[in-house]
Amino acid sequence: MALRAARRLASCSRQGRLLLPSQAQAPCNPPAAAAAAFLHSHATSFGYKQVREEEKSRLVGNVFSSVASSYDLMNDLMSVGLHRLWKDRLVSKLNPFPGMKHLDVAGGTGDVAFRVLERIKSVGHRAMQGTLTATEEDTHIYVCDINPNMLNVGKKRAVERGYSEEHCLSWIQGDAEALSFEDGSMDGYTIAFGIRNVTHIEKALSEAYRVLKRGGRFLCLELSHVDVPVFKQIYDVYSFSVVPTMGELVAGDRQSYQYLVESIRRFPNQEKFAQMIQEAGFERVEYENLVGGVVAIHSGLKL
Amino acid sequence: MRRTAALLSSHGGAGGRSIPQALAAVLVCPLSKKPLRYCEASGSLVSDAVGVSFPVVDGIPCLVPKDGRLLDDHQEKSEQDSSTGDSSG
Numbered sequence: 001m002a003l004r005a006a007r008r009l010a011s012c013s014r015q016g017r018l019l020l021p022s023q024a025q026a027p028c029n030p031p032a033a034a035a036a037a038f039l040h041s042h043a044t045s046f047g048y049k050q051v052r053e054e055e056k057s058r059l060v061g062n063v064f065s066s067v068a069s070s071y072d073l074m075n076d077l078m079s080v081g082l083h084r085l086w087k088d089r090l091v092s093k094l095n096p097f098p099g100m101k102h103l104d105v106a107g108g109t110g111d112v113a114f115r116v117l118e119r120i121k122s123v124g125h126r127a128m129q130g131t132l133t134a135t136e137e138d139t140h141i142y143v144c145d146i147n148p149n150m151l152n153v154g155k156k157r158a159v160e161r162g163y164s165e166e167h168c169l170s171w172i173q174g175d176a177e178a179l180s181f182e183d184g185s186m187d188g189y190t191i192a193f194g195i196r197n198v199t200h201i202e203k204a205l206s207e208a209y210r211v212l213k214r215g216g217r218f219l220c221l222e223l224s225h226v227d228v229p230v231f232k233q234i235y236d237v238y239s240f241s242v243v244p245t246m247g248e249l250v251a252g253d254r255q256s257y258q259y260l261v262e263s264i265r266r267f268p269n270q271e272k273f274a275q276m277i278q279e280a281g282f283e284r285v286e287y288e289n290l291v292g293g294v295v296a297i298h299s300g301l302k303l
Numbered sequence: 304m305r306r307t308a309a310l311l312s313s314h315g316g317a318g319g320r321s322i323p324q325a326l327a328a329v330l331v332c333p334l335s336k337k338p339l340r341y342c343e344a345s346g347s348l349v350s351d352a353v354g355v356s357f358p359v360v361d362g363i364p365c366l367v368p369k370d371g372r373l374l375d376d377h378q379e380k381s382e383q384d385s386s387t388g389d390s391s392g
Contacts (some may be wrong), residue, residue, distance in 0.1 A: 148363065170323065180366035182329045182330075
């Protein structure tokens with residue numbers, strides 16, 4: 001208990017520090033400084049390979065450009081359709097409300113955004129008995145993805161589904177580590193199967209914290225770590241033998257799916273990741289394991 | 304925050320290529336977190352704070368830092384002057 005209190009105190013002071021840089025950085029940031037920031041490079045992981053940092057984002061980009069068209073089909077096959085239920089669960093935890101401003105990061109194909117929208121519509125209509133209210137018109141969902149191919153897939157699907165973009169959906173190509181949204185502008189932030197692919201997880205978390213309003217909720221759905229003995233062995237065989245082969249047969253791309261399964265194993269486990277979320281300043285951090293930890297939903301509040 | 308919205312939408316009425324209001328209201332430069340300005344001539348979003356311009360491709364603003372282009376000083380200056388005139392009028 002005392003330990004937890006101490007940790008909370010520590011995370012409070014971290015919060016203060018985290019907020020400072022963006023304010024201090026303010027007035028004139030010379031172009032040279034911005035350019036120099038890109039020149040820094042350290043080693044990072046790409047699956048099990050060690051690569052230079054800028055190389056990782058390029059390689060991840062290649063993976064997603066390569067699989068964009070068969071992305072949904074592969075998700076269905078690999079998760080036996082379960083990814084749909086996981087995303088439903090994520091959105092039900094978000095508890096979307098009419099008038100909310102929501103940011104979905106790494107959600108280019110619109111899977112999460114459409115669910116949030118549907119949910120808001122059903123909530124709004126139940127409350128207002130079918131009449132479109134002013135608050136409902138204020139609803140806005142921003143979909144941010146670093147990969148233009150994924151965004152194009154999502155935009156196309158939005159048209160097919162009859163969502164008019166002007167009203168409540170916006171598509172932005174952007175980097176989770178350097179978001180282009182105002183401080184304290186969002187009620188909710190979701191990232192589904194995306195944070196594993198960013199180069200600096202802690203930067204993505206602190207950006208999530210920055211863009212959320214006080215009271216805003218952070219939710220992350222990610223493939224995680226299985227700790228149930230026999231199930232773990234089955235899952236390992238499935239990931240390392242079945243998934244890459246499936247990728248080769250369906251998407252014609254074995255390597256991208258080899259990367260996928262390796263990157264899952266490299267990702268911090270549930271407890272460690274929860275700690276990272278806390279370190280970014282979030283409070284009431286908790287997680288829920290689904291299917292024995294194949295995926296986990298982490299949640300935190302900006303208070 | 305208001306400034307971004309005003310600057311982006313001031314060019315909006317006529318063009319049709321503009322950035323929708325709801326989007327303009329929350330967008331900032333990914334590097335400086337300062338307001339962006341829509342440059343009609345180049346169809347891009349300009350961050351005057353760091354002198355970087357970001358493209359808009361098929362209506363999707365591309366605000367990935369590494370895809371930003373450093374602005375030529377003279378070009379930036381003149382654009383900034385004309386835009387200030389526009390939005391005050």
